[in-house]
Amino acid sequence: MKIQKEIIAFEKETSFKLFSPSLKNCFFWHYHPEIELVYVEALNGIRHVGRDISGFTESDLLLIGSNVPHLNFDYGIQTECRQMVVQMRENFLQDIILPVPEFENIKNLLERSYLGLSFSGETKKIVVEKLHMIKDKSPFNSLMGLIEILHILAESNEVKELNKEDTRIKWFLNDKIRMGTIYDYIHENYDKKTNVNEIAKVVSLSTPAFCRYFKKQTNMTFTDFVNNYRINQAKIFLLKDYSVTEVCFQVGFESLSYFNKLFKHHTGETPSEFKKKHLRNTEVRN
Secondary structure (H helix, E strand, O other), X not given: OXXXXXXXXXXXXXXXXXEOOOOOOOOOEEEOOOOEEEEEEEEEEEEEEOOEEXXXXXXXXXXXXXXXXXXXOOOOOOXXXXXXXXXXXXXXXXXXXXXXXXXXXXXXXXXXXXXXXXXXXXXXXXXXXXXXXXXXXXXXXXXXXXXXXXXXXXXXXOEEEOOOOOOOHHHOOOOOOOHHHHHHHHHHHOOOOOOHHHHHHHOOOXXXXXXXXXXXXXXXXXXXXXXXXXXXXXXXXXXXXXXHHHHHHHOOOOOHHHHHHHHHHHHXXXXXXXXXXXXXXXXXXX
């Protein structure tokens, strides 16, 4: 499954679209020239934007620039998932934002979005509320609402750059290996010992060549990537109220102490602390 260019259709005389996609169990590694604002709400999930591969818990709000490859955010999620996606026409920045001096901060935001921007805290809360508000408004009022949202994002300091360098599609065009195959292999084998020699053979590379390729694509070793995936799966099981010991072995770790150490390294919390904190938050929301 090679990277795909998504062709986005817009309604006539509209400059953007707001919708709620659902691609569960589908690996859609893609790009498009349109800038995209994504809000996803789930117990836990994986975000893969450019070279960045990381997890989110409860929800995430992302601004993804033109032609930045990314994976659908509901990939592999086994629990309830809700999304709102705003896609802006390819000429949105040039024709709507650039000609207006008062939109300078929004211009800078959209130009910086090629890094992949994740927003948190009060910014995320306010923007999500406003996204819900503009859903059913007239096209004109919806556009004014989107401009306000972009202004809020542009003024926010509750933002994280997911990539440190340009990862737009030109960087990926020479990639002949199928990332979908690698994801599928890890998803099917994360609960047991994964074998780098085996996956290298599957994608027709020698083991050293595969290791070089994988590090170049993700900035991670294959082992680190598998462990990262296991930790994300562990979060799901913890939020389903499995015990820490059950989860440890269920996601392929053979040592409880190593699992606890690695989990804290990835999340800043022990599995027990994570479970207590986020399971309580989930119960409160319900």
